[in-house]
Amino acid sequence: MWFLLMLVILLTNGMSAFGLKMIAGWGLPETVKYPYLTVWYAGGLAAIALPMLLKGMRVGKTELFWGGVAGALSIGGQIAMAVALSSGVPGHVVFPIAIGGSIFVVALAGRLVFGERMNPPTALGVALGFIAVVLLGVS
Amino acid sequence: MGMLFCFLGAISFGLLGSALKAAERRKANAAGLVISAYAWPALIMLVRTLLLKSGDHVPTSVYVIAVVFGICTAVASLAFQVSISIGKVTVGWLMMNLSAGVPVVVSIWMYHEKLTTLKVVAFGLVLVSIFFLSWGQVIEKRAIASTSAKGE
Numbered sequence: 001m002w003f004l005l006m007l008v009i010l011l012t013n014g015m016s017a018f019g020l021k022m023i024a025g026w027g028l029p030e031t032v033k034y035p036y037l038t039v040w041y042a043g044g045l046a047a048i049a050l051p052m053l054l055k056g057m058r059v060g061k062t063e064l065f066w067g068g069v070a071g072a073l074s075i076g077g078q079i080a081m082a083v084a085l086s087s088g089v090p091g092h093v094v095f096p097i098a099i100g101g102s103i104f105v106v107a108l109a110g111r112l113v114f115g116e117r118m119n120p121p122t123a124l125g126v127a128l129g130f131i132a133v134v135l136l137g138v139s
Numbered sequence: 140m141g142m143l144f145c146f147l148g149a150i151s152f153g154l155l156g157s158a159l160k161a162a163e164r165r166k167a168n169a170a171g172l173v174i175s176a177y178a179w180p181a182l183i184m185l186v187r188t189l190l191l192k193s194g195d196h197v198p199t200s201v202y203v204i205a206v207v208f209g210i211c212t213a214v215a216s217l218a219f220q221v222s223i224s225i226g227k228v229t230v231g232w233l234m235m236n237l238s239a240g241v242p243v244v245v246s247i248w249m250y251h252e253k254l255t256t257l258k259v260v261a262f263g264l265v266l267v268s269i270f271f272l273s274w275g276q277v278i279e280k281r282a283i284a285s286t287s288a289k290g291e
Contacts (some may be wrong), residue, residue, distance in 0.1 A: 001221065001225060002225055002226050002276055003273065003276070005219075005221060005222040005225075006191070006222065006234050006269075006272075006273075007148050007220045008214065008215065008218040008236060009215050009218045009219055009222065009231065009235055010234060010237065010238045010241065010269075011216030011238070011241060012211040012212070012215040012238075013211070013212065013216075013219075013234075013235050013238040014238030014239065014240065014242055014270075015211050015240025015241060015242060015245070016208055016211050016212035016215060017208075017242065018208060018242045018245060019204045019205060019207070019208035020241040021242065021246065022204055023204070023288070025250070026198075028197075028198070028201070029195045030203060031191055031195050032195060032197055034184060034187050034191055035186040035188045035197050035201070035202075035205075035223050036183065036197075036201055036202075036204075036205045037180075037184045037205075038184040038185045038187075038188045038205075039201075039202050039205035039206060039209065040205040040206075040208060040209035041177050041180050041181035041184055041209060042181050042185075042209065042238065043168060043205060043206035043207075043208075043209030043210050043213075044173075044177050044180055044209040044210055044212050044213030044216075045174060045177040045178060045209075045213065047209070047210040047213045047214070048170050048173050048174050048177070048217060049174050049280075052170045052171070052174065054179075055158070055237065055249045056240065057168070057170065057171070059168075059172075059174055059175055060167075060168070060171060060191035062162070062165055062166070062168075063162075063167050063168055063171035063172045063175045064175050064176070066158060066159070066161070066162035066165070066167050066172055066175070066177065067162075067171075067172050067173075067174070067175020067176040067177075067178070068179055069158045069162075070155055070158055070162075070172070070175075070176040071158055071176050071179035071180055072179075073151050073152070073154050073158060073176075074151075074152075074155055074176075074180070075180065075183070076147075076151040076158045077148045077151035077152040077155065078148075078191075078255075079145040080143070080144045080145070080148035080151055081145070081148040083141070083144040083241035083272075084141045084142070084144035084145045085141075086149060087140055087141030087144065088141055089141035089142060089144075089145060093142075093145065094141075094145050094148070094175045097142075097145040097149055097155060098145055098148035098152060099145065099149075099152070099236050099239070100149070101145075101146060101148075101149020101150070101152075101153065102148075102149050102150075102151075102152035102155075102156065102232070102236070103151040103153070103229070103232060103233055103236060104149070105149065105150060105152075105153020105154065105156070105157065106151065106156035106157055106160075106228060106229055106232040107151070107229045108153075109154075109156075109157035109160070109228070110157075110160070110227060110228045110229040113157065113161075113226060114160055114164070115190045116227045116229065117277065118227065118229070119275050119278050119279060119282075120275075121271045121272075121274040121275035122227070122230065122271070122274075122275025122276070122278075122279070123275075123277060124270060124271045124275075125233075125268045125269070125270070125271030125272035125273075125274070125275055126229055126230065126233055126268075126272070127238075128264050128267050128268040128271065129233045129234075129237055129264070129265070129268035129269075129272070130233070131180075131216065131264055132237060132240070132261050132262075132265045132268055133233070133236045133237060135258075135260060135261035135264065136239045136240055136261045136265075137239070137259055138257065139243070139255060139257040139258045139261060
């Protein structure tokens with residue numbers, strides 16, 4: 001199960017932002033990204049909501065609250081990166097810091113807040129993955 | 140000033156991963172959480188689009204790829220949320236970020252982008268990292284199985 005989930009994350013999340021790159025390649029106006037992102041979010045929302053509604057499941061207060069927190073933090077991160085880029089910091093500096101830094105914060109929270117302990121191969125995998133993500137951001 | 144916002148971005152995204160784990164600890168339904176997390180930005184983007192009034196024609200193909208990649212992202216978010224209930228949040232979050240290598244590979248194939256030494260090294264590290272993460276997961280699973288066998 002865990003391996004399948006990791007494979008799904010790797011392939012689907014990896015391709016998630018590729019649409020914006022395709023649109024950029026088509027030479028369409030910059031404003032097209034807004035209707036694109038509206039349908040992008042709505043499509044994702046419908047893909048999860050429809051099966052859930054058919055099963056008669058409902059979204060409770062806990063999900064609404066934490067979903068709102070997640071949404072706010074996601075938008076906050078995007079705005080912070082946009083401001084950094086518009087301030088003249090190059091992309092090969094912004095992306096590795098923002099993405100690499102987020103892994104560091106999650107690892108810290110995982111250990112200190114959620115009490116997750118890593119065995120040596122996992123710790124080595126995380127360390128190498130961290131370097132790989134930073135290199136991908138730089139390249 | 141720009142660098143400060145780089146670090147604020149890192150903290151914000153890091154807290155996002157941690158908030159999703161906190162939600163999991165509070166038994167939030169994974170699908171419900173993804174729906175809620177998508178509903179807010181969908182609404183914001185809809186308002187932004189309606190306020191735009193640009194009058195630019197949007198080709199149907201744009202909407203088609205938006206739906207396809209939107210579904211991809213939602214599936215990834217759901218898989219991440221389920222994965223952190225059976226595995227570590229750090230590993231799940233790392234995998235979400237390692238996935239950045241996939242569009243780089245597709246771009247090299249589709250747009251004939253240059254394969255630099257840096258990219259080769261990064262891809263190599265991604266593969267080695269996934270190997271060690273999988274190894275760690277196998278060890279952990281065996282340890283849990285052995286602990287529960289001793290307890291019986």
